[in-house]
Amino acid sequence: MRAVLCGAALALTIAPAMAQKSPYADYQRMAAENAPVELYELAGEEAWAKKQGPKNVSLERCDLGQGPGVLKGAYAGLPRYFADADRVMDLETRLLYCMMTLQGRAREEATKRVFGNADHASEMEVLSAYIARQSNGMPIAPGTSHPKEKAAYALGQKLYFHRAGPWDFSCASCHGEEGKRIRMSELPVLYKPQYAGPLMATWPAYRVSTSAFVTLQWRINDCYRQMRMPEPAYASDATVALIDFITVTAQGTPYRGPSIKR
Amino acid sequence: MNTVRRVLLQGAGVLAAGLLAPIAALAATWNKEAFGAKSAPDALKSIGATHAAPSGDVVIEAPEIAENGAVVPIEVTSNVPGTRSIAVVVEKNPFPLAAKFDFLEGALPYVKVNLKMGETSDVRVVAEAADGKRYTASKNIKVTIGGCGG
Amino acid sequence: MPGPMKMRASLGQGFTEVRVLMTHPMETGQRKDPQGKLVPAHFIQNVTVKVNGRPVLEAQTSQAVSRNPVFSFRLKGGAKGDKIEVSWLDTQGETNKTETAVA
Amino acid sequence: MRIRRALVLSFTAGLAACATPATAPIGERPPAPSPRDLDEITAVLKRDFHERGQAKMDRIQLDEVQRACNLNADHPPADAARALEQAELKKIPFPAGSLIGDWKKGEKLAQSGRGAMWSDKPGVQQGASCYNCHQISPKETAFGTIGPSLAGFGKTRGNGAEMQRYVYGKIYDAKAYNLCSQMPRLGSSGSLNDEQIRDLVGLLLDPASPVNQ
Numbered sequence: 219m220r221a222v223l224c225g226a227a228l229a230l231t232i233a234p235a236m237a238q239k240s241p242y243a244d245y246q247r248m249a250a251e252n253a254p255v256e257l258y259e260l261a262g263e264e265a266w267a268k269k270q271g272p273k274n275v276s277l278e279r280c281d282l283g284q285g286p287g288v289l290k291g292a293y294a295g296l297p298r299y300f301a302d303a304d305r306v307m308d309l310e311t312r313l314l315y316c317m318m319t320l321q322g323r324a325r326e327e328a329t330k331r332v333f334g335n336a337d338h339a340s341e342m343e344v345l346s347a348y349i350a351r352q353s354n355g356m357p358i359a360p361g362t363s364h365p366k367e368k369a370a371y372a373l374g375q376k377l378y379f380h381r382a383g384p385w386d387f388s389c390a391s392c393h394g395e396e397g398k399r400i401r402m403s404e405l406p407v408l409y410k411p412q413y414a415g416p417l418m419a420t421w422p423a424y425r426v427s428t429s430a431f432v433t434l435q436w437r438i439n440d441c442y443r444q445m446r447m448p449e450p451a452y453a454s455d456a457t458v459a460l461i462d463f464i465t466v467t468a469q470g471t472p473y474r475g476p477s478i479k480r
Numbered sequence: 481m482n483t484v485r486r487v488l489l490q491g492a493g494v495l496a497a498g499l500l501a502p503i504a505a506l507a508a509t510w511n512k513e514a515f516g517a518k519s520a521p522d523a524l525k526s527i528g529a530t531h532a533a534p535s536g537d538v539v540i541e542a543p544e545i546a547e548n549g550a551v552v553p554i555e556v557t558s559n560v561p562g563t564r565s566i567a568v569v570v571e572k573n574p575f576p577l578a579a580k581f582d583f584l585e586g587a588l589p590y591v592k593v594n595l596k597m598g599e600t601s602d603v604r605v606v607a608e609a610a611d612g613k614r615y616t617a618s619k620n621i622k623v624t625i626g627g628c629g630g
Numbered sequence: 631m632p633g634p635m636k637m638r639a640s641l642g643q644g645f646t647e648v649r650v651l652m653t654h655p656m657e658t659g660q661r662k663d664p665q666g667k668l669v670p671a672h673f674i675q676n677v678t679v680k681v682n683g684r685p686v687l688e689a690q691t692s693q694a695v696s697r698n699p700v701f702s703f704r705l706k707g708g709a710k711g712d713k714i715e716v717s718w719l720d721t722q723g724e725t726n727k728t729e730t731a732v733a
Numbered sequence: 734m735r736i737r738r739a740l741v742l743s744f745t746a747g748l749a750a751c752a753t754p755a756t757a758p759i760g761e762r763p764p765a766p767s768p769r770d771l772d773e774i775t776a777v778l779k780r781d782f783h784e785r786g787q788a789k790m791d792r793i794q795l796d797e798v799q800r801a802c803n804l805n806a807d808h809p810p811a812d813a814a815r816a817l818e819q820a821e822l823k824k825i826p827f828p829a830g831s832l833i834g835d836w837k838k839g840e841k842l843a844q845s846g847r848g849a850m851w852s853d854k855p856g857v858q859q860g861a862s863c864y865n866c867h868q869i870s871p872k873e874t875a876f877g878t879i880g881p882s883l884a885g886f887g888k889t890r891g892n893g894a895e896m897q898r899y900v901y902g903k904i905y906d907a908k909a910y911n912l913c914s915q916m917p918r919l920g921s922s923g924s925l926n927d928e929q930i931r932d933l934v935g936l937l938l939d940p941a942s943p944v945n946q
């Protein structure tokens with residue numbers, strides 16, 4: 219009896235590449251239902267209203283694309299082109315812009331600790347949690363019509379397939395073919411909507427393996443770390459372009475985050 | 481308040497040193513023997529569940545396979561009439577007893593919690609009926625390694 | 631000072647569902663910090679749920695509960711406005727509690 | 734130099750023939766970049782990236798192999814690919830004698846995903862990341878599937894001098910055998926030293942290794 223059970227278990231372990239439904243689907247559903255993301259949303263609500271910087275004002279007048287202070291649906295509409303900055307911006311890049319313009323903070327100070335840890339989440343992380351929640355249920359709809367939005371998509375696509383560094387990796391080295399895994403982790407093919415959709419619908423997220431809340435800027439940064447490349451600057455055109463490329467690929471998918479990741 | 485705190489801190493210190501000393505009476509109960517047990521049989525013994533009867537009335541909902549052992553969601557419902565308590569034992573964890581829930585008048589015998597699992601293991605749930613009889617069910621949960629390991 | 635808690639209590643079919651989140655490291659005592667030093671055990675040992683001041687559930691917990699614990703409980707019946715209180719006590723004698731009214 | 738010109742020419746011809754747009758529609762792989770695209774991307778990386786730890790900025794410079802693979806979407810013309818593979822093969826410093834090292838050390842290296850990242854200590858935290866992409870020892874069930882299974886490798890392929898040389902060379906410089914392979918050049922990139930590569934050869938070829946049990 220035991221041998222039969224073990225055989226079945228082994229088959230399950232080996233099957234994921236071929237399975238229609240991910241063997242982790244139940245895990246991901248239950249873990250998402252039981253994720254501690256609300257703690258970060260609470261902290262984000264406070265950070266949004268906190269007066270700080272040389273101008274001693276909050277971020278409450280920050281325009282995330284839907285008008286000053288409008289949070290509903292703002293995350294689902296990003297990245298997009300902002301005329302005031304003449305740039306395509308994702309959520310974190312836009313928040314940084316507001317910190318610098320509205321609050322008068324220096325870039326160096328505002329980006330000193332953008333990636334937190336299990337003991338202490340960063341301001342950007344908690345703000346991302348709070349703001350993303352208010353797009354829950356809305357379709358992902360980044361800007362795609364402005365020439366700079368088109369350029370960001372094109373650059374992101376080129377970067378995605380660009381092989382470089384000591385290990386000759388591009389994003390597509392791991393996220394380029396269907397049905398592949400790294401260890402037991404299934405690899406979403408992020409230039410295809412059927413993979414980009416479910417993935418982008420759940421970022422930012424509480425990351426189980428580090429017990430920390432993480433953002434898309436972190437995700438891109440950490441991919442380049444593991445690709446053995448130098449470090450991309452936070453909120454740079456390169457990181458925004460990659461986020462834009464994958465978000466545009468995911469467009470139309472209802473956003474259901476913030477959620478949980480392995 | 482300060483006194484309470486100090487007594488509790490001392491209790492924790494003693495606990496950490498591995499000595500057996502009763503935690504101050506003011507503190508809530510915590511079954512040191514059961515939680516300190518290093519094998520599943522010892523843990524079950526110390527909660528009086530060695531001879532628990534297998535029962536379909538103890539329902540465990542959990543994933544068959546977990547992407548990461550740091551968070552494994554587990555939902556337990558006991559349909560055993562008059563359930564007084566539910567204990568959750570992760571058999572292969574260094575300290576197998578993970579949690580014990582005592583249901584007083586007003587609570588339903590149901591709980592959902594995230595547990596840590598060091599490796600693939602059976603997770604055993606023991607429900608205690610009003611008459612003190614123990615009923616049990618278990619479920620195997622696989623824990624896998626993912627990611628680049630960087 | 632303990633980190634924040636968050637709780638929601640909502641009426642279900644004949645019961646009240648309570649979901650509570652706690653900020654806590656739940657250190658096992660077996661994890662090493664980046665410098666290679668063992669991080670001492672530090673975890674919640676007791677959780678108490680009260681309805682209108684009366685205890686209805688008492689949990690004893692170990693280091694096997696995940697960091698930033700999330701619990702869901704169900705209470706018999708219940709009515710809008712019932713006061714739910716959840717408190718915890720950890721290995722260092724630290725405590726925290728949160729209250730909410732059933733919505 | 735001649736190789737490079739040939740690659741550029743073949744690409745330019747392709748471009749003239751079908752005049753592909755620079756951006757692919759959603760869900761499709763884009764056309765291979767032009768040399769100008771590559772320069773543009775490298776310029777973006779130069780502007781937006783910075784060195785950190787051991788990851789210096791020279792890492793964004795493309796070598797001939799990377800250029801050829803990028804310019805041809807990993808499918809360079811066969812002749813050009815063969816010439817570049819030969820050039821890579823010549824650079825592998827094959828040691829004399831048996832190349833079968835300690836499979837136990839090899840297994841540890843195969844398990845480790847560390848090494849060459851800005852977060853790693855150079856020379857200390859080194860791994861080969863093998864299990865990330867390959868099935869190897871049957872004892873390890875958490876293996877990746879980007880690369881082929883290597884289970885039973887020595888048992889099915891033998892472990893003579895020729896095979897030892899092939900495995901050593903493949904780990905040292907995978908591009909010497911398949912120009913646009915997704916496998917890193919673990920020796921030529923400086924990630925693994927001679928002894929470490931021999932230990933990995935041992936893991937795959939030693940009859941005592943669990944791989945061949």
